[in-house]
Amino acid sequence: MLQSTEARTGTAIGEAWPESTxxxxxxxxxxxxxxxxxxxxxxxxxxxxxxxxxxxxxxxxxxxxxxxxxxxxxxxxxxxxxxxxxxxxxxxxxxxxxxxxxxxxxxxxxxxxxxxxxxxxxxxxxxxxxxxxxxxxxxxxxxxxxxxxxxxxxxxxxxxxxxxxxxxxxxxxxxxxxxxxxxxxxxxxxxxxxxxxxxxxxxxxxxxxxxxxxxxxxxxxxxxxxxxxxxxxxxxxxxxxxxxxxxGSINPLVVLPAALAKGAEKRNELAATLAGSICMGAGQFCTSPGVIVVPKGADGDAFVDAFAQALQGLQPHAMLSAGIRSAFDKGVARWRESALLKPLLNDAAPADAATPRPYLAEVSAADFAATHDLHEEVFGSAALVVRSGSVDDTATVLEAVGGTLTVTLWGAEEDSIETRHLVRVATQVAGRVLFAGVPTGVAVTAAQHHGGPYPAxxxxxxxxxxxxxxxxxxxxxxxxxxxxxxxxxxxxxx
Amino acid sequence: MLQSTEARTGTAIGEAWPESTxxxxxxxxxxxxxxxxxxxxxxxxxxxxxxxxxxxxxxxxxxxxxxxxxxxxxxxxxxxxxxxxxxxxxxxxxxxxxxxxxxxxxxxxxxxxxxxxxxxxxxxxxxxxxxxxxxxxxxxxxxxxxxxxxxxxxxxxxxxxxxxxxxxxxxxxxxxxxxxxxxxxxxxxxxxxxxxxxxxxxxxxxxxxxxxxxxxxxxxxxxxxxxxxxxxxxxxxxxxxxxxxxxGSINPLVVLPAALAKGAEKRNELAATLAGSICMGAGQFCTSPGVIVVPKGADGDAFVDAFAQALQGLQPHAMLSAGIRSAFDKGVARWRESALLKPLLNDAAPADAATPRPYLAEVSAADFAATHDLHEEVFGSAALVVRSGSVDDTATVLEAVGGTLTVTLWGAEEDSIETRHLVRVATQVAGRVLFAGVPTGVAVTAAQHHGGPYPAxxxxxxxxxxxxxxxxxxxxxxxxxxxxxxxxxxxxxx
Incomplete structure (x- = not known):
């Protein structure tokens, strides 16, 4: 039977009706x-x-x-x-x-x-x-x-x-x-x-x-x-x-060192933009960023702090349906149980609240690359921060993801052997590669490509x-x- | 093990060597x-x-x-x-x-x-x-x-x-x-x-x-x-x-009444061309015509006679390998056993001859359309003549084939509702639609399309x-x- 339901409360609206025979x-x-x-x-x-x-x-x-x-x-x-x-x-x-x-x-x-x-x-x-x-x-x-x-x-x-x-x-x-x-x-x-x-x-x-x-x-x-x-x-x-x-797609977003070299204000702005993208529509976008690659070191630490703080302050709205909410809760619960992940948010909200809380945790590039479960999409406002020590680390993370609608590269404005290498790896795994902004939002135009290697x-x-x-x-x-x-x-x- | 072999005699040439590990x-x-x-x-x-x-x-x-x-x-x-x-x-x-x-x-x-x-x-x-x-x-x-x-x-x-x-x-x-x-x-x-x-x-x-x-x-x-x-x-x-x-593909060739209205000489020429196409390379072309749709009536009868006679006179050369020859013999044997098919060639050659004999049989449009086994390719010089009483019969035959590399329509030079209908049906089931000549031979050019609905x-x-x-x-x-x-x-x- 089909039943129209208030998404925010789960209350049924009107009569149910049968599905097509x-x-x-x-x-x-x-x-x-x-x-x-x-x-x-x-x-x-x-x-x-x-x-x-x-x-x-x-x-x-x-x-x-x-x-x-x-x-x-x-x-x-x-x-x-x-x-x-x-x-x-x-x-x-x-x-x-x-x-x-x-x-x-x-x-x-x-x-x-x-x-x-x-x-x-x-x-x-x-x-x-x-x-x-x-x-x-x-x-x-x-x-x-x-x-x-x-x-x-x-x-x-x-x-x-x-x-x-x-x-x-x-x-x-x-x-x-x-x-x-x-x-x-x-x-x-x-x-x-x-x-x-x-x-x-x-x-x-x-x-x-x-x-x-x-x-x-x-x-x-x-x-x-x-x-x-x-x-x-x-x-x-x-x-x-x-x-x-x-x-489905987990949409890696790579923060390159160059993106963090422009001062604290710019860094905090990027962190806020990213947190907003993850919470947009309660994270219910196929292009929602699910893996954030951040360099090791002081700049990276500061970015992760600012990002976690921005995310902590956001409250996603109710999810589309009880089924989607339940899948989100299960996905987050699975991550919570992983010994490889270090939680980054202080999450005091009750599990049965009408609206979900965002989830963010940190993992090493090696653990991420080696753990297939972490490459699966958790549909909603949840993401993993992967700390990268090198271009090779970052390439390994992208290759482990393997197939995704988008890869975003922040800080690739300058031509270099390393940047070219990352752009090439990004084009091998994604249908769209962004150099600015966030992947949520897909323009309708002739040059658009919304696809990518399996399972994207x-x-x-x-x-x-x-x-x-x-x-x-x-x-x-x-x-x-x-x-x-x-x-x-x-x-x-x- | 891999073994180079004389195709014409089955004689081994030189030593065998192992396949790749x-x-x-x-x-x-x-x-x-x-x-x-x-x-x-x-x-x-x-x-x-x-x-x-x-x-x-x-x-x-x-x-x-x-x-x-x-x-x-x-x-x-x-x-x-x-x-x-x-x-x-x-x-x-x-x-x-x-x-x-x-x-x-x-x-x-x-x-x-x-x-x-x-x-x-x-x-x-x-x-x-x-x-x-x-x-x-x-x-x-x-x-x-x-x-x-x-x-x-x-x-x-x-x-x-x-x-x-x-x-x-x-x-x-x-x-x-x-x-x-x-x-x-x-x-x-x-x-x-x-x-x-x-x-x-x-x-x-x-x-x-x-x-x-x-x-x-x-x-x-x-x-x-x-x-x-x-x-x-x-x-x-x-x-x-x-x-x-x-x-694989069975490449229907449709002889429309207009193609047979140009006199006996032209008719015999078409019959000879078609027989040649079926025997070219011993029929070992993915585009070899395997289903010939011919109108009922006196013109169609005359065409089928000329076609069978032309085919009777041709001798395909040895096939590519013993395995391919054996598959051809099995396919023809299956057709020989079918009560739906009326053989059109007098085939006196022994079954174990070094070279295969062509095979041709006639079937009604209704029997062809209803019998899935008849839509399977027999790789080699073998074809079925399907007698069609109407444009609808012909469309039904093409739709039964379902997916093929080519459909050939002879006699579609004049625009009419019926011709348009057949062209449309042909484009629905084939990757290439020919209006003259035979489908064997595939030009290498920008406009070429060598594909078609499954299994083509x-x-x-x-x-x-x-x-x-x-x-x-x-x-x-x-x-x-x-x-x-x-x-x-x-x-x-x-």
Missing amino acids: AAEIAAAVQSAADAAAAFGATGAVQRATLLRALAGALEAEREALVALADRESGLGLPRLNGELDRTAFQLRGFADVLERGDAHVFIDDAAVAGAPPAGRPRLTRVRVPVGPVAMFSASNFPFAFSVLGGDTASALAAGCPVVVKGHPAHPELSRRTAALAQRVVAEQALPAGVFQFVQGGSIEVGVALVNAPAIAAVAFTGSFKGGTALAKVAAERPRPIPFYGEL STQPFTTSVGYAALDRFLRPVALQDAPTWLSDRQGVPC | AAEIAAAVQSAADAAAAFGATGAVQRATLLRALAGALEAEREALVALADRESGLGLPRLNGELDRTAFQLRGFADVLERGDAHVFIDDAAVAGAPPAGRPRLTRVRVPVGPVAMFSASNFPFAFSVLGGDTASALAAGCPVVVKGHPAHPELSRRTAALAQRVVAEQALPAGVFQFVQGGSIEVGVALVNAPAIAAVAFTGSFKGGTALAKVAAERPRPIPFYGEL STQPFTTSVGYAALDRFLRPVALQDAPTWLSDRQGVPC
């Missing part, structure tokens, strides 16, 4: 499959119009949607208003991309007379919509990574119908947003199959959706456990399909944020000696 | 890992020079290599000389791509002042070499899909060291080509780890290579069984890695032939607020 899921997928040819045949302008209409509808219902999101998520009105802005911006951004023609870009290689290998027929490389996409909403961004978030926007932009599974942590907001989307699709005179919606918290719902034969690709943002389970289902279908999963992404060559997200749903096809009528249509068959 | 495989991977940073840091010009030197060395040793390839594969001197040409052309083609700067293309989004979502930091999207690539050679192209084939060329072009596993069907040619490559790498003053070589026919060798922690991606061309087994190994590593596998490819968005093959080994990374020194280097850290 197997028959309902099959019907939703069938409807999407029936719409695939017609929707794939729409032009860029028509799809851009749909995306703009969805953005407009979200904004028109802003007041009700944001209030509901706030009750179900506890994320607060300012953040949620900003997130709705971002979601609308993103929908319109994909519309811009379509209108520029980027989705239908193609390569046309003229025939070359003569024998192979130099001689060749005419080849035109086009991209075709992959087909119905199953989209699994995330809990932590009730707008931007949920029903009308980036995955849905990019799949629709590509001409693929979507079957969205709402997240059970904000079920009422999800079905309201889905109803809005379905109304807009109808107003645009598009088949209802273009946007289908299912709901459920059980593993069966997800498995049924991924196993539906007509589903051509899956987009997922969520937990490592749920993501790896569904990735396995996608890989073991009679016909395996691409599973675009973002499964199950498909590290793809991104789930930014306009390259479209590429996940447009499969290349080479047309050989295409007839004139097809060339005139730039290779798009219908 | 676990320690040798580990050492090869370690050597590649040690070379990854330095090789990744080479410029496009240096890598282009390496590729050109490899092409030149192949050509310089042409006579000895082609003669050896002919003994081990039985493919004949003209074909093997052409294949060596193509392999050298391909190496030089990637060199051209590098010199044009395509490998280091990047997107630079300037910072935008103001609050998000419109405000943003500067983001630069670059591409970094993924790291050491394990490359599994194929049996059927001893040059173009083997030691110095397209996978190796594209990985080296991307700045990734390769660990090549030679194919045991041409072991002597493989180690000779590998020695040539290692000599060229040394002459270019590059670390030996840039090109490493292992050999073995056992599953253990392949598993050890895919499981080596420093391997960052796998390129594979080969059997469905071997490919799915190794794909599973890649997916179940502690850190799963991309597995670019091309596992385990990564249908990527290609193993053509210049986009490079994209498999260059992972995007977004640099946020990159310092001046790094921007000056266009985002390449070292």
